[in-house]
Amino acid sequence: MRPIANVFLAVLLIVGIAHAEVTLTPIGVYETGIFDEGATEITAFDPMTDRAFSVNGDTGAIDVLDLADPTNPTYLFSIDVTPWGDGANSVDVAGGIVAAAVEADVAQDPGRVVFFESGGTCDHLNDVAAGALPDMLTFSDDGLLVLVACEGEPDDDYVVDPEGSVTIVDLSGGVAAAVATEVGFAGFNDEIDALRAEGVRIYGPGATVAQDLEPEYVNYDDATGTAYVSCQENNALVVVDVATATAIDVVALGFKDHGMAGYGLDASDRDDMINITTWPVLGMYQPDAVADYTVGGEFYLVTANEGDSRDYDGYSEEERVEDLTLDPTAFPDAATLQLEENLGRLGTTSANGDTDGDGDFDVIYSNGARSFSIWDAAGNLVFDSGDQFEQITADLIPGDFNSNNDENGSFDSRSDAKGPEPEGVAVAEIDGLWYAIIGMERVGGLFLYEITDPAAPVFLEYVTTRDFSGDAEQGTAGGLGPEGIEIVPAEDSPVGQALAIVSNEVSGSIDVFLLDELSVPVEDPTRPEEAELPMNSRLVSVYPNPFNPITNIEFAVPRDMRVQLEVVDVRGRHVETLVAEAVIAGQHSVTWTAENQPSGVYFARLVTEDRVQVRRLTLVK
Secondary structure, X not given: OOOOOOOOOOOOOOOOOOOOXXXXXXXXXXXXXXOOOOOOOOEEEEOOOOEEEEEOOOOOOEEEEEOOOOOOOEEEEEEOOHHHOOEEEXXXXXXXXXXXXXXXXXXXXXXXXXXXXXXXXXXXEEEEEEEEOEEEEEEOOOOOEEEEEEOOOOOOOOOOOOOOEEEEEEOOOOHHXXXXXXXXXXXXXXXXXHHHHHOOOOOOOOOOHHHHOOEEEEEEEOOOOEEEEEEOOOOEEEEEEOOOOEEEEEEEOOEEEOOOOOOOEOOOOOOOOOOOEOOOOEEEOOOOOEEEEEEOOEEEEEEEOOOOOOEOOOOEOEEEHHHOOEOOOOOOOHHHHOOHHHHHOOEEEOOOOOOOOOOOEOOOEEEOOOOEEEEEOOOOEEEEOOOHHHHHHHHHOHHHOOOOOXXXXXXXXXXXXXOOOEEEEEEEEEOOEEEEEEEEOOOXXXXXXXXXXXXXXXXXXXXXXXXXXXXXXXXXXXXXOEEEEEEEOHHHOOOOOOEEEEEEOOOOEEEEEEEEEOOOOOOOOOOOOOOOOXXXXXXXXXXXXXXXXXXXXXXXXXXXXXXXXXXXXXOOOEEEEEEEEEEOOEEEEEEEEOOOOOOEEEEEEEEOOOOEEEEEEEEOO
16 A cells, blocks of 8 residues: 555645745646656747747757747647758757757768757758767857867677767858867777776777767856766766867776665565665766756756666677676675665666676666765866655655656556666756756656755755556656756746746656745735735745645736636646636735645736746545
8 A cells, every 4th residue: 555645646745945945836737748758858938939949859849939938838840850861869958049969870871960940930040060870968057159069989799889079060150151070089988097097998800999988968157168968878078178179188087885874775576665875885976867956156067877888780798797796805795795675786887897807796886976066177076966865755656766767556666777867957047046957757656856055955845746556658647757857947937937947858748847935834824914915926825735625816906907727737728617707906815725636736827918926735535
């Protein structure tokens, strides 16, 4: 029996509100109806047109959405990129220009960076060469540079292995005169032994350093002109001086000791239980998405430590602990550790761990760190969230702990393989404080932390739009597999409040959240005097809350205006309209009777001409 009922589709746990009064509230959803084909992978927002540009991995195109009303994202048309390659992998937008990373028809060949107008019919503006498999791109803050992480993955036979690289596109002369420069890593080829000794994973068959480094993400520090390039499989960062287009350093990210208290993990999918505990395992951080922010004049990177491995027909490093020959001195209890209910099922690597070269394994490594981390500009670890993701989801959704993202009823199925699998991350500054949102690719949902003090982030809430009682393939299971997270600052938002746009690649849907001030319930709500009008429209209170089955929703408007007040579910889907008409200035009260609705979490959504506001409702029967 599950302690938390399936009808509670959103988990909104607020902790440490003394630090921040910010919350994530779902207000809208866009659905392609395409399941498990990556139909919504990465999304970028253009404040000049109120459009969202979404990479569609199913078609390879870029879907263009109207987001002027974020409660109702609407498909407009798609941008076909096949004249320039096989499909788009990433998209970003700045200054009315859309940039797309397009891989070649043969993935090992050089790709293209293709530019389009963000308005009108998104006409093609220009395109330039990029490295092999351009996987992610980003504009600089001033919009004059585009930096592209070109992964350079080998073919499946591991015969053709192109070099990884970073492509720098200079737009200072205008997009029509764009100049592309490719930054390779051949300068480190002679340092292969030293890099390996430092912990950089250089291990592809016969690969040079330049071939083996596979850029996943790139972040740019505008203040110093430095790019930081994460290489996921290599568990490393490459530092690039953009002005000289030179890779100047490769920094090993090190390993996480899962034997330390607070750094444990659930390692088995065969024990039929939640068992987060310490083990003699080192986790490789191997970040996927990386975000950056500057606080107190210092630059920091925030990483979602997903983990990855190489598994090709021509070479695979993937092993389970039960299949390793463990060194008897390092692991005197090897037989017990290798039981399937202990460490036996845990995914590990055959590429690392035999430290003395005698054919057995002295160290067990696991892919990913099941956490998010904060690093300084030198690549030093400032903070790691330890086992918080697994501990929190174990408390809040115990019946669906470490589920997979393509089917419900898959409790504990990912414990042996990177757990909740943090993949996407984005940061936002609101009222002088910094926040990080981290998406869980497998179990789903978003973690919100306040990270203003990089050494002491504060967990605020876990929010999921996933419905564990729904059918994933039929599109009734909510948001599955969050990958891309795009923050729209309040000044760029069509509703004047910060938004988080989350691309769910498995469900083929996009969730739109308000990232805004938390609505604090009024203990004893009273109506203001007629002369006391609010400066802005506002949801005043909901009482009682929780309720069964009747509650009162109060709102106020500063002048006569048209108002829409509705109740929506946790995915922003319409439940009931309470007001849809012009009202006079002042405070108003509306009663919602929910006799025919199931218990669960709902939201009252007030849409006026000056803002959109949302307040949580909890119906308990």
